[in-house]
Amino acid sequence: MNPTETPTDRTMKRVETDGGVPMEDDQESTADAAKADGGTEKLVDVSPSHSVPDDDDDVRTRSTETAITTRDLNVYYGDEQALDGVSMDIYEHDVTALIGPSGCGKSTFLRTINRMNDMIDVCRVEGDVEFGGKNVYDDDVDPVALRRKIGMVFQAPNPFPKSIRDNVAYGLKIQGYDGDVDARVEKALKSAALWDEVKDQLDSSGLDLSGGQQQRLCIARAIAPDPEVVLMDEPTSALDPVAASKIEDLIDDLAEEYTVIIVTHNMQQAARISDRTAVFLTGGRLVEYDDTTKIFEDPEEQRVEDYITGKFG
Numbered sequence: 001m002n003p004t005e006t007p008t009d010r011t012m013k014r015v016e017t018d019g020g021v022p023m024e025d026d027q028e029s030t031a032d033a034a035k036a037d038g039g040t041e042k043l044v045d046v047s048p049s050h051s052v053p054d055d056d057d058d059v060r061t062r063s064t065e066t067a068i069t070t071r072d073l074n075v076y077y078g079d080e081q082a083l084d085g086v087s088m089d090i091y092e093h094d095v096t097a098l099i100g101p102s103g104c105g106k107s108t109f110l111r112t113i114n115r116m117n118d119m120i121d122v123c124r125v126e127g128d129v130e131f132g133g134k135n136v137y138d139d140d141v142d143p144v145a146l147r148r149k150i151g152m153v154f155q156a157p158n159p160f161p162k163s164i165r166d167n168v169a170y171g172l173k174i175q176g177y178d179g180d181v182d183a184r185v186e187k188a189l190k191s192a193a194l195w196d197e198v199k200d201q202l203d204s205s206g207l208d209l210s211g212g213q214q215q216r217l218c219i220a221r222a223i224a225p226d227p228e229v230v231l232m233d234e235p236t237s238a239l240d241p242v243a244a245s246k247i248e249d250l251i252d253d254l255a256e257e258y259t260v261i262i263v264t265h266n267m268q269q270a271a272r273i274s275d276r277t278a279v280f281l282t283g284g285r286l287v288e289y290d291d292t293t294k295i296f297e298d299p300e301e302q303r304v305e306d307y308i309t310g311k312f313g
């Protein structure tokens with residue numbers, strides 16, 4: 001499908017998470033096994049066969065509304081072009097995965113959406129990123145206010161050296177929120193599936209938590225100001241498999257309330273947790289963007305199939 005095309009049927013069964021260990025090295029064997037079977041080849045197994053379906057909430061109705069639209073997005077670091085003409089519609093309440101080999105511009109794309117690239121002097125952006133009916137690069141857009149609406153979670157958990165409560169309340173304080181901060185902290189920690197583990201130690205340092213808990217704390221911090229979009233840059237790559245699995249489950253829940261865009265190197269993870277997948281290849285080009293099942297089972301582009309089956313990247 002053309003990256004900018006609007007799908008006709010936006011209701012589909014969600015790809016299940018198996019809650020298991022992220023596996024990258026079995027991609028080729030999955031495809032080979034399917035071929036040997038004489039069955040329909042699946043490049044990566046996105047079926048729920050290896051999982052236990054959780055409960056009755058495993059079908060999410062998908063929106064036809066776009067949360068973010070990029071048009072002809074070019075990003076440069078000095079003379080080097082990191083993104084080349086990226087046009088993409090990202091849908092509300094979808095989990096959209098960005099995949100591709102190292103250096104193809106995934107993180108740049110993510111950072112361009114909430115203007116984190118503003119902090120890099122040599123970075124120059126051309127084209128539009130529409131959010132809420134406005135180009136986020138318009139002169140009258142306040143990047144700090146924008147980042148409250150489009151929160152971000154990074155690869156390594158990075159809590160502030162503050163209490164758990166203050167970590168979560170941080171964004172609220174910056175925005176001068178004068179309501180019930182404790183209620184908002186509780187709500188965010190519940191949404192981040194951390195409340196039960198920390199509710200009796202809200203004054204302890206966020207740095208005393210485990211890595212997985214710290215990452216969920218960072219997710220709570222990102223969602224406390226009630227954003228519309230949550231950007232995640234490889235949020236599980238620094239975590240052990242159990243902690244990573246918890247975050248994967250959480251991402252699925254977050255999509256009920258937020259639009260989630262996630263960069264991942266883990267193909268199985270993209271297949272498990274995302275509704276749509278965008279494949280970037282060298283040169284910062286978006287080469288294919290479609291429903292995740294389509295990308296992983298029957299991509300249009302040979303280059304995408306080669307990447308997914310581990311022939312390069």
Ligand SMILES: Nc1ncnc2c1ncn2[C@@H]1O[C@H](COP(=O)(O)OP(=O)(O)OP(=O)(O)O)[C@@H](O)[C@H]1O
Pocket residue numbers: 077081082100101102103104105106107108109120122
């Ligand atoms: N701050 C920066 N200054 C200069 N060049 C940069 C900067 N950040 C990224 N680049 C360059 O832009 C290109 C895209 O990098 P980016 O980090 O967006 O790719 P990526 O696909 O996210 O890579 P990875 O998967 O390794 O994280 C690379 O060539 C990279 O060297």
